[in-house]
Amino acid sequence: MLRTAIPPASLAGWQLSEDIDGAVLTALVGCGAMQQSWRFVNTGNGEAAFNMALDEALLLLHEAGAALPTLRVYGWCQPTLSLGYAQNARQEVDLAACQAQGVAVVRRPTGGRAVLHDQEVTYSVVMPLLADGPSTTTEHYRRIGMALAAALQSLGIPVHLARPQVRTAPVRTPASPACFAALSRYELSAAGKKIVGSAQKRAQRALLQHGSIPLWMDRQRLFQCLRVPPERREALVQEAYTTMGAVNEIAPTPVTLPAVQDALRQGFSTTFGVELVETSISPAEWRLAQHLRTMKYATDTWNHDGAAAWRQRQPVASV
Numbered sequence: 001m002l003r004t005a006i007p008p009a010s011l012a013g014w015q016l017s018e019d020i021d022g023a024v025l026t027a028l029v030g031c032g033a034m035q036q037s038w039r040f041v042n043t044g045n046g047e048a049a050f051n052m053a054l055d056e057a058l059l060l061l062h063e064a065g066a067a068l069p070t071l072r073v074y075g076w077c078q079p080t081l082s083l084g085y086a087q088n089a090r091q092e093v094d095l096a097a098c099q100a101q102g103v104a105v106v107r108r109p110t111g112g113r114a115v116l117h118d119q120e121v122t123y124s125v126v127m128p129l130l131a132d133g134p135s136t137t138t139e140h141y142r143r144i145g146m147a148l149a150a151a152l153q154s155l156g157i158p159v160h161l162a163r164p165q166v167r168t169a170p171v172r173t174p175a176s177p178a179c180f181a182a183l184s185r186y187e188l189s190a191a192g193k194k195i196v197g198s199a200q201k202r203a204q205r206a207l208l209q210h211g212s213i214p215l216w217m218d219r220q221r222l223f224q225c226l227r228v229p230p231e232r233r234e235a236l237v238q239e240a241y242t243t244m245g246a247v248n249e250i251a252p253t254p255v256t257l258p259a260v261q262d263a264l265r266q267g268f269s270t271t272f273g274v275e276l277v278e279t280s281i282s283p284a285e286w287r288l289a290q291h292l293r294t295m296k297y298a299t300d301t302w303n304h305d306g307a308a309a310w311r312q313r314q315p316v317a318s319v
Contacts, residue, residue: 038069038127040265040276045075048082048106051122053292056109057285058126059201059208067285069127071268071276073261076117079218080104081225084112084199089304091227098225107303108210110199115212116222119246121260123148124210125268129202137200138185143271144209145186148196151267152188152213155259156252159188159195193245213260217246 043054051074061067081103083089089105092114098105103116125144145161152159162185188196198211219240223233247255269276281289296302302310 037275037277038071040278041070041072041281042261043072043074043281045077047077048080048104049293049297050289051076052106052108052297054281054285054289055124055208055210056292057289058124059203059206061285061288062126063203063206067282070125071265072124073264074122075120075257076122078102078104079116079118079221080106082115082117083107084114085110085307087113088306094225094227095304101221101224103225105303106297107307108199110201110208110210112197112199114226115197116218116225117212118218119216120212120214121257121264122210122212123264124208126206126208128206137202140207140209141186141200145188147268147271148188150271151260151263152195154263154266155255157190157247157250159190162187162189190245190250193243195245195247195250214246215248215255215257215260217244219244
């Protein structure tokens with residue numbers, strides 16, 4: 001069952017049924033526990049490629065029925081520019097500038113635009129598709145947005161959910177390659193500024209959504225890492241002060257990383273009506289994440305050339 005639950009190409013040779021032992025499966029799946037509680041996992045600061053690999057591993061194993069829904073919080077070992085799944089790294093990112101500034105570059109499994117991760121809490125949630133309402137992308141963004149809003153409101157931050165908007169005229173201004181430059185549906189703003197940037201990937205029965213909650217934001221460094229017209233860079237940085245926000249620029253009192261992490265745990269528990277049990281990543285999840293890191297997220301093909309180029313280099317899965 002587990003071998004066929006995940007498309008072979010997604011695992012690139014990972015023998016799922018052989019590498020997850022019975023004890024791990026019993027502990028994770030249990031008898032009815034999958035619908036009663038979620039996991040809360042704090043993995044601390046991680047390397048860029050491994051952070052993305054672990055998020056995908058959690059999605060794959062939950063999709064296979066081998067892991068509970070999971071809310072994970074984490075950070076980054078070094079400043080990292082993460083790119084959306086479909087972004088053109090060579091056209092939109094100054095890779096030489098990133099290297100010179102010690103900024104890692106990694107491509108996410110999710111869509112959206114570039115995010116500079118540094119002084120922040122990153123969250124990722126892996127959960128089944130909703131069964132108690134419309135199972136649409138918009139509805140999942142809304143429900144997760146409500147959990148994020150509850151978390152930040154508990155810290156005294158007056159956040160608002162952005163509503164979906166219908167465009168009445170074509171957009172003539174080129175879109176910024178930066179995620180925080182524009183609000184998407186059901187993302188959060190405070191004081192008129194985007195304060196959380198999120199992106200989502202859906203499987204057949206589950207989804208992954210992860211996002212950035214900056215406590216502080218270095219707008220100058222962000223636009224130094226992106227390929228923007230030199231004559232527009234300073235204007236874009238100044239504009240970013242009016243459109244991009246960070247928690248400690250808005251909160252009435254200083255907010256710490258642990259405070260945001262605890263607030264996220266409570267916000268998701270209240271919004272989804274579940275208990276979040278603090279636990280660790282299982283050995284099977286670590287092994288799959290290491291495999292995905294090596295085969296995918298640590299490669300220049302994936303990060304610089306793009307998802308299509310990476311797929312072309314993968315061996316054809318046997319039937």
